[in-house]
Amino acid sequence: MGARSHEVRERLTTAATELIVELGWSGVSTRLLAERAGVTPGLVHYHFSSLQALLSEAAVSALTRMVDGLDAVLEQAKSPEDVVEQLLSALSEHSGSDPMSLLVSETFLATTRDAELRGAVATVLADFRARLAAWFADHGVDAPEATAAVLAATVDGLMLHRALLPEAEATADVLRRIVAVRS
């Protein structure tokens, strides 16, 4: 596997994440993917065992990068309320149907039809939950694991809903209630 091979693989996975967002997981075809990546269709199955494998690898690595980015938020947060604030604003930078939200949703849904992908995504999610829970535990939040699970779920749910309806103004205030500190 020379450097040339590695570059083509990367071009293909990059094109894959773009197209998953634009056309949906099942809207991505071998030929479209090759065209976007600037290679010939035959190359797709030379570098990857199947189209599914290519999409999965692309999505999982994008998700991993995303979680690492959210992790950086934790390091700067001073209070639990701060975490909510930061998470929310990190998401609000994007419009309702932004690339990140769509990629997350598409990938989650794809896991219901692909056991291998499901395992990989579950690992990423568990990792994020664990880091969040650890931070909460360190900062006096009650029931840190459950709080992390609910907060992560809420963030994903808001992603879905934001594409359909605008959020209420006081969303952040309500979200802050989730991270109640032990009294």
Next chain:
Amino acid sequence: MGARSHEVRERLTTAATELIVELGWSGVSTRLLAERAGVTPGLVHYHFSSLQALLSEAAVSALTRMVDGLDAVLEQAKSPEDVVEQLLSALSEHSGSDPMSLLVSETFLATTRDAELRGAVATVLADFRARLAAWFADHGVDAPEATAAVLAATVDGLMLHRALLPEAEATADVLRRIVAVRS
């Protein structure tokens, strides 16, 4: 439109909701649909203008029924905490990858690629939010609209996550924090 026509339309939409759950929105084909409904493939495009239209009609009516079902929960609930409890247990009846969760997710995702469907689903969601918010307002919950929006989003987010990871035991306790009553 005779009674015969109406029965076939219903058999097709019923088969559609089943297949969307089993195979995903884009995994449903004309012929598969017809086979499941026990009719010939040509009938699909006689009764519906397109496959998309059939899927959309089936999904929206299923979603509407679902929201009406959740609405019944509200009528029996005595306190805000009760609402959370009931919503959660209504969801927990189903396994992680239950039909309802999957249909919701699939439909939400399909809205990103179909403007007409998006409008219809947004109406259903807005309706549910409004009923929830009205109930909260009547029962002294602070910021009822935002609370309803966050709770609805969390419920959907938990639907997504539950397929991947088991929930923590104390999820309900954390969720109850969302519906804090004005002090």
Next chain:
DNA sequence: CTACGGTTTGGACGAGTGCCCAAGTCGATT
């Protein structure tokens, strides 16, 4: 120079797709 292995090409394969339509069935109305 030859030989070689990783890479690339473009076309082929069979299967499946949404949609359409001429022809036919069948129950109700005239």
Next chain:
DNA sequence: AATCGACTTGGGCACTCGTCCAAACCGTAG
């Protein structure tokens, strides 16, 4: 009995799909 219109049939059209593969390319090692 004849006619009508709603309904149904099954096949056909013009695609796209994932995957595969023989052949060509090309930088490097012998």
